[in-house]
Amino acid sequence: MKVLKNFKYLFFCLLLGHQVSAGTTIPRADTTKNYSLVVLPLVFSSPETSWGFGGATNVTFRFKGSPKTARPSQFQLGFAYTLNKQFLSYLPFQLFFKQEKYKLYGELGYYRFVYFYYGNGNETSKDDREIFNVNFPRIRINGLYGINKKWFVGLRYWLDDYDIVGVEEGGILDTDDSITGRRGGLLSGGGLVVNYDTRDHLFTPREGVLAEFVLFANQKALGSDFDFQKIYLDIAAYFPVGKNSTLAAQIYSELTAGEVPFNQLSLLGGTKRMRGYLEGRFRDKQYFTSQVEYRFPLFWRLGMTAFATTGRVGPTVGDLFDAQWYYTYGLGLRIMLDTEARVNLRIDAGFGKDTSGFYLTFGEAF
Numbered sequence: 001m002k003v004l005k006n007f008k009y010l011f012f013c014l015l016l017g018h019q020v021s022a023g024t025t026i027p028r029a030d031t032t033k034n035y036s037l038v039v040l041p042l043v044f045s046s047p048e049t050s051w052g053f054g055g056a057t058n059v060t061f062r063f064k065g066s067p068k069t070a071r072p073s074q075f076q077l078g079f080a081y082t083l084n085k086q087f088l089s090y091l092p093f094q095l096f097f098k099q100e101k102y103k104l105y106g107e108l109g110y111y112r113f114v115y116f117y118y119g120n121g122n123e124t125s126k127d128d129r130e131i132f133n134v135n136f137p138r139i140r141i142n143g144l145y146g147i148n149k150k151w152f153v154g155l156r157y158w159l160d161d162y163d164i165v166g167v168e169e170g171g172i173l174d175t176d177d178s179i180t181g182r183r184g185g186l187l188s189g190g191g192l193v194v195n196y197d198t199r200d201h202l203f204t205p206r207e208g209v210l211a212e213f214v215l216f217a218n219q220k221a222l223g224s225d226f227d228f229q230k231i232y233l234d235i236a237a238y239f240p241v242g243k244n245s246t247l248a249a250q251i252y253s254e255l256t257a258g259e260v261p262f263n264q265l266s267l268l269g270g271t272k273r274m275r276g277y278l279e280g281r282f283r284d285k286q287y288f289t290s291q292v293e294y295r296f297p298l299f300w301r302l303g304m305t306a307f308a309t310t311g312r313v314g315p316t317v318g319d320l321f322d323a324q325w326y327y328t329y330g331l332g333l334r335i336m337l338d339t340e341a342r343v344n345l346r347i348d349a350g351f352g353k354d355t356s357g358f359y360l361t362f363g364e365a366f
Helices: none
Strands: 008-011 035-046 050-061 073-082 087-097 102-117 130-146 151-167 185-197 208-218 228-241 245-258 266-268 282-284 286-297 302-314 326-338 343-352 355-362
Touching: 130 185, 151 208, 266 286, 266 302, 282 302, 302 343
Parallel strands: none
Antiparallel strands: 008 035, 035 050, 050 073, 073 087, 087 102, 102 130, 130 151, 151 185, 185 208, 208 228, 228 245, 245 286, 266 282, 286 302, 302 326, 326 343, 343 355
C-alpha cells in the first residue's frame, strides 16, 4: 500500500508553525516544547486505489521528567478512503522511556486493500498479473532495551489476520491449490531484535551505521495458521563527501523457511528498495538487494540524489547467487521542510528494464 508506480500522488499539507510532519517526522531534540501536534490532509491516486482522500495527525511529546534534550516520543493517527472502496487506518508509534534506555515502537491498523500478484519466483511474467482484495487488522510491537548508546536488544511481536475477500476468477489464486495461504489466514509470531546505531542524525544522517538483525518465527503455538521462520538483515552506512554531500549504501536480506504463505514471501520492489519496480513484482522465500545513493545540496532547501540498486529473489539461498539479477537507477529531488529537524519531502523517479516508478513521500529511502 506504500508502493507508487507511475502514481499521481498529491499531498496538501497544513503547516502549523514552522514544523511539517508526516510518516516518521520528529521535531528537533533541542526544542523547548514538550508537545507538538501537526495535521496533514492528503489526496492521492494509484493503480491500486484510484483516487483516495484522507488525513493524518502527528503528535510528538516527552514523558514527564524527561530532559529537553531527550528524543521525543511520537505517534500518528491516519485514515484514508478510496474510490475503489478501500479503507486504511493506521496508528504507528515510537516511544522512548528513561532517557532513551527503553524504546517501544510499532503500528496498530486496519486495512481494506488491493494488491497485485504475478505468481511466485524470480522470473514471473507481466502477463500473469492479477489483483486480489484483502482485509486485515495489524499489530506490530517491538520492545528494546539499550545496552549502551549504540546497541539495543529486545523482542518483536507481529499479527496480521488476512481475509482475502476477492480474487480474479480463473486466475492463479483462484485455481492453484499449491499456493500456500491463497485463502488467507492468521499470522502471529515473535522474535529477537538486535539494533546497532551510530548515525549522527535520525532522518538525514551524513555518517554512521544503522544495522538491524531479526530472528522471527510465526508459530501455531501463538495462534498462527502457518509455521514459518524468517531472518532479516538490514545494514545501512553513511559517508560524508566534501562539506555537505553524503554517500549512502545499504544491503538488505530476508531468508525464509517453512510453510510460508504467498503474501508473506519476500517482496522485490517498493518505495524504499528497488525503486522502479512495483512491490511484489517478484516474490519468493529468499531475497537480497543492495543500493547506493549519492545525496548532494543544490541551493536554498533543495537537494538531489542519484541512486542505483540491484536485487533478486529465489527459492533457496543458493539461488540468490545465480543469474537474472534485476537493476534500477534513478534521480531524486529533496525539499527540506524543516531545516533544524532536517526532514525532507522525497520525490524519486526509478527506472529498470521495462519498468519505471514515480515516488512522492517523506523521509529518505534508507
